[in-house]
Amino acid sequence: MTSATESQESNAAVVWLPRAIFQAFLDLLSADGYQIIGPRIEQGAIVYAPLERVEDLPLGWTDEQGPGLYRLKKRADEAAFGYVVGPHSWKRFLFPPQTDLMRSKQTDEGWDMSPVEPADDKYAFLGVRACELAAMEVQDRVFMTPMFTDELYQRRRSQSLIIAVNCTSAAPTCFCTSMNSGPKCHKGFDLALTELTGGFVVEIGSELGRRFTDRLMLVPVTTQREQDAAAAQQQAVDQITRTLDREHVQSTLKNRLNHKRWDEVAEKCLSCANCTMVCPTCFCSSVDDVTNLVDEEVIRQRHWDSCFNFDFSHISGGPVRDQTRSRYRQWLTHKLTHWVDQFGTSGCVGCGRCIAWCPVGIDLTEEARILCEDPAVPEEGQP
Amino acid sequence: MIAVRPKLAVIKFASCDGCQLSLLSLEDELLTIARAVQISHFAEASSRLEPGPYDLTLVEGSITTPEDRHRLKKLREDSKLLITIGACATSGGVQALRNFASHDDFMRAVYARPDFIETLATSTPIAAHVKVDFELRGCPIDKHQLLEVIASLLAGHRPRTSTESVCQACKRRGNVCVVVAQNLPCLGPVTHSGCGAICPTYDRGCYGCFGPTVQPNTVALSDHLLSGRVNESEAAMLMHGINAYAPEFATEGQRLWQLAGLPKTLHSSLQPARHEEPSA
Numbered sequence: 001m002t003s004a005t006e007s008q009e010s011n012a013a014v015v016w017l018p019r020a021i022f023q024a025f026l027d028l029l030s031a032d033g034y035q036i037i038g039p040r041i042e043q044g045a046i047v048y049a050p051l052e053r054v055e056d057l058p059l060g061w062t063d064e065q066g067p068g069l070y071r072l073k074k075r076a077d078e079a080a081f082g083y084v085v086g087p088h089s090w091k092r093f094l095f096p097p098q099t100d101l102m103r104s105k106q107t108d109e110g111w112d113m114s115p116v117e118p119a120d121d122k123y124a125f126l127g128v129r130a131c132e133l134a135a136m137e138v139q140d141r142v143f144m145t146p147m148f149t150d151e152l153y154q155r156r157r158s159q160s161l162i163i164a165v166n167c168t169s170a171a172p173t174c175f176c177t178s179m180n181s182g183p184k185c186h187k188g189f190d191l192a193l194t195e196l197t198g199g200f201v202v203e204i205g206s207e208l209g210r211r212f213t214d215r216l217m218l219v220p221v222t223t224q225r226e227q228d229a230a231a232a233q234q235q236a237v238d239q240i241t242r243t244l245d246r247e248h249v250q251s252t253l254k255n256r257l258n259h260k261r262w263d264e265v266a267e268k269c270l271s272c273a274n275c276t277m278v279c280p281t282c283f284c285s286s287v288d289d290v291t292n293l294v295d296e297e298v299i300r301q302r303h304w305d306s307c308f309n310f311d312f313s314h315i316s317g318g319p320v321r322d323q324t325r326s327r328y329r330q331w332l333t334h335k336l337t338h339w340v341d342q343f344g345t346s347g348c349v350g351c352g353r354c355i356a357w358c359p360v361g362i363d364l365t366e367e368a369r370i371l372c373e374d375p376a377v378p379e380e381g382q383p
Numbered sequence: 384m385i386a387v388r389p390k391l392a393v394i395k396f397a398s399c400d401g402c403q404l405s406l407l408s409l410e411d412e413l414l415t416i417a418r419a420v421q422i423s424h425f426a427e428a429s430s431r432l433e434p435g436p437y438d439l440t441l442v443e444g445s446i447t448t449p450e451d452r453h454r455l456k457k458l459r460e461d462s463k464l465l466i467t468i469g470a471c472a473t474s475g476g477v478q479a480l481r482n483f484a485s486h487d488d489f490m491r492a493v494y495a496r497p498d499f500i501e502t503l504a505t506s507t508p509i510a511a512h513v514k515v516d517f518e519l520r521g522c523p524i525d526k527h528q529l530l531e532v533i534a535s536l537l538a539g540h541r542p543r544t545s546t547e548s549v550c551q552a553c554k555r556r557g558n559v560c561v562v563v564a565q566n567l568p569c570l571g572p573v574t575h576s577g578c579g580a581i582c583p584t585y586d587r588g589c590y591g592c593f594g595p596t597v598q599p600n601t602v603a604l605s606d607h608l609l610s611g612r613v614n615e616s617e618a619a620m621l622m623h624g625i626n627a628y629a630p631e632f633a634t635e636g637q638r639l640w641q642l643a644g645l646p647k648t649l650h651s652s653l654q655p656a657r658h659e660e661p662s663a
Contacts, residue, residue: 043559043586068607070564087559097555270600272572273547277554288543293415293534304555309547310597324598359550359562359572360607 015218016225018199022080023054028212029124034161037093038126039083045070046086048093051126058083065171065352068361081127081195084171085351089280090125090132091139094156101287102300111298118152124161128189130182131174131351133164135280137188141343142283161208164189168232170239173352175365178244181349183236194229201229244336244365245372246346252372254337257329261371266325268360273306275354275362276331281347282306307331336368389438389537392424394458396444396451397478397506401523402469403427403443409526416530419537435461439536441529442515445471445478445506452503452512459513464536467509468529470522470625474594477522479506479628483637483647506628517542520575522592522625528577546597548572549589552580561588568613568621573599573631594626601635615643623647 017025029036030052040049041058051057057080064071065084075082100116128136136157143153167174167183176182185192190209193200201221204210221229276282286305289298305312308327313320321327339347348364355363393403407428409416416422423433440462446452459465467473475482481489486504490497509515519532528544535542545551549571553560561567561583569588571580575596582589595601601622608618619639622632640647 044564045559047557047559068563070560087564088557092557097557267600268603270548270572270603271598272550274550274554274560274572277551290531290543291534291538291540293412293419293530293537295534295538304551306547306551309545309551311546324600357560357563359560359569360603 013204014221014226015202015204015213016199016221017193017202017213017216017218020199021216022200025212025216026052026054026126028215029161034122034124036124036126037090039081039086041072044072046072046083048086048088048090048125048127054080057081062169063171065173065356066361067173067355067363068358070356077197079195081165081193082169084167084169084174085129085131085353087278087353087357089278089351089353090128090136091280091283093121093123093125094136094153094160095139095143095150095283095285096152098301098303099152100299101302104298104300106296118155121156122159123156124163126163126165128162128164128185129167129351130164130185131176131179131349132280133162133185133188134176134179134181134349135351136162138281138343138345138347138349139283141345162189162191162205163209164192164205166192166194166229166233167236168195170236171352171356172241173355174240174350175242175244175352176350177237177240178242178246178365179346179348179350180246183240184233194232196225196228196232201225242352242365244348244350244368249368249372250337250340250346253333253368256371257333259371261367262325262329265328265362265367266323268362269324269328270360271308271310271324271327272359273308274357274359275364276306276308277304278353278357279335280351280353281335281349284312286312307334332364332367332371335364388419388421390423390433390436391420391533392435392437392440392462393422393427394424394440394442395426396442396455396472396509397447398444398469398471398476400427400443402472402521403441405468405523405526405529406441409530412530416533420533436463437461438463439533440465442467442472442509443469445475445508446503446512447478447506448502450501455509455512464516465509465513466517466519466532466536467515468519468524470520470592470594471506472509473518473520473629474626474632475506475508475628477625477627480623481506482628483623483633508628519544520577520593525577525579545576547576548596549574549576549578549580549583549593552576552578553583556580556584558583561586566612568608568617570604570621573601573604590621590624591632592625594629595631599631601631602638605635605639615639616645619643619645619647 036051037048038051039046039058040051040056046058046063059080060075060078062073062075063083064073102115104111104113143150164185166185189205192203192205204213284305285302287302289300291298307330310319321330335347423437470476482505490500494500532542558580562569567588570591571589573595574589574591575593577593605618619636622636626632
């Protein structure tokens with residue numbers, strides 16, 4: 001039953017989703033075979049995990065963050081997305097921490113090798129922030145190039161539904177405005193929500209996204225609500241205090257390879273790899289062949305690895321980067337400068353996770369600033 | 384499959400037997416292990432004990448008596464490959480706390496007739512006495528790592544036992560960091576992985592039972608611990624726990640004891656050092 005008015009409404013690019021029917025929206029996602037992954041409170045933090053009900057969301061909770069610090073805090077309202085970003089990122093689902101790639105079995109005719117088919121998971125990612133959309137685009141450039149395509153990543157990425165959320169507040173660790181990655185979502189989503197009291201202003205980003213707003217028969221948003229949404233988004237922009245001089249760092253950092261600051265940061269750095277594990281763009285992994293006791297079966301496994309590991313750069317003769325100083329330098333220069341040469345984009349999206357989840361609170365924006373400060377210490381040739 | 388099954392021995396020195404139990408806990412794999420190797424000497428499992436030589440010897444426990452020191456030398460001669468299992472064999476264990484105190488005082492406090500006790504003043508790792516081919520960490524060891532070591536050695540390749548920090552196992556599991564989110568003291572960033580991050584998974588800080596990882600920045604970690612988490616002696620006790628005599632934890636624990644105003648020093652003749660580098 002479609003009236004002329006309704007079909008006109010359904011073409012609107014911005015519609016209103018009342019909180020009262022948010023559960024109906026989640027039910028539609030489940031009915032369409034999506035496993036909803038979204039924010040939930042677990043282990044004293046807001047993590048990304050499977051959910052089905054509105055009540056599963058962190059209603060009325062927010063996060064307080066700083067270098068090496070994360071705490072949950074009650075909000076004055078019942079907002080569902082009133083937090084910033086937590087310890088998890090979506091890479092956990094697109095590029096899982098551990099994956100079986102291949103299985104080989106010994107048979108009478110020799111070794112029988114077969115790839116492990118990636119599970120056919122169809123995710124609806126709920127609550128993806130602008131910096132996280134940017135991070136997915138960064139990882140796309142790593143895992144889906146014409147030369148090399150990671151099948152698992154590609155499959156999950158292409159069949160995921162992305163329901164983004166515009167930030168309406170920011171943490172002291174955030175610096176997306178410096179990295180041109182947020183806080184407003186501009187592209188890369190099927191739907192983008194801005195949470196207001198009583199519901200969500202929904203931007204439709206794709207035909208797939210529209211299928212849901214149409215079925216929910218959402219009406220165009222009022223001008224007042226559109227203004228309220230813009231004001232809420234501006235609030236996030238205004239709260240961002242941390243900065244990184246992206247272009248200056250990009251061009252300068254690679255000329256600071258012998259700066260004494262590398263030694264100073266190495267005194268504090270635990271080389272524990274937490275920053276790389278929480279980073280939504282870090283993509284390093286190692287592959288091992290795991291044999292069973294009787295040598296009849298071998299499983300080829302891939303797991304997240306890190307440039308902070310002593311063994312990571314181990315080649316014939318020993319590790320190339322055998323000190324914390326050189327490992328930290330590798331990470332920072334790759335993330336902020338060489339990534340651009342390699343993939344045409346910075347490896348940093350300004351989400352601030354590496355600052356909050358560093359056990360000793362090392363702040364990459366501060367390190368980059370000091371390293372690129374003028375006047376720099378005289379550079380002596382090669383590292 | 385190898386036609387003649389390699390002979391396996393499991394031998395203990397000063398220890399609690401917990402690591403050997405990890406071998407027995409491999410219930411699903413025990414029959415396969417028994418198919419792959421000939422279990423020649425394993426007192427925890429069978430009273431039928433065959434003499435050496437052995438192809439693969441798993442050694443639990445530290446050296447604390449003159450007799451054990453002698454027994455170890457003989458065992459090394461009898462073993463083609465000698466692998467230490469657990470913190471006692473690898474770093475001296477919790478009993479190595481005596482290395483930082485007076486052994487005579489302890490004996491007098493514990494035994495009615497200390498003159499009946501013949502023991503060394505120290506508890507030392509196996510590698511301080513003989514060449515060790517591979518060291519498996521943990522208190523107790525992780526049974527899956529043990530299986531990996533046995534399987535790898537039988538297949539003839541280096542075991543996959545990463546030297547990464549516990550943090551990475553935590554992160555792969557999806558654990559939320561207990562240091563950042565709960566302000567708990569945790570040795571995870573300086574501790575060798577292998578346990579699968581059990582303690583942080585259950586909301587406890589890591590107490591370092593797998594010993595120091597490669598190039599652990601123990602000073603930076605304890606400086607951080609001291610900034611509002613624990614006091615100097617608590618931090619010292621954290622370092623001087625199960626792996627007190629592992630060189631990096633020994634040194635940092637001593638520094639912290641001195642900061643706490645309680646000088647605990649190693650016996651003057653003794654510094655944490657390896658007999659020789661284990662060739663893995």
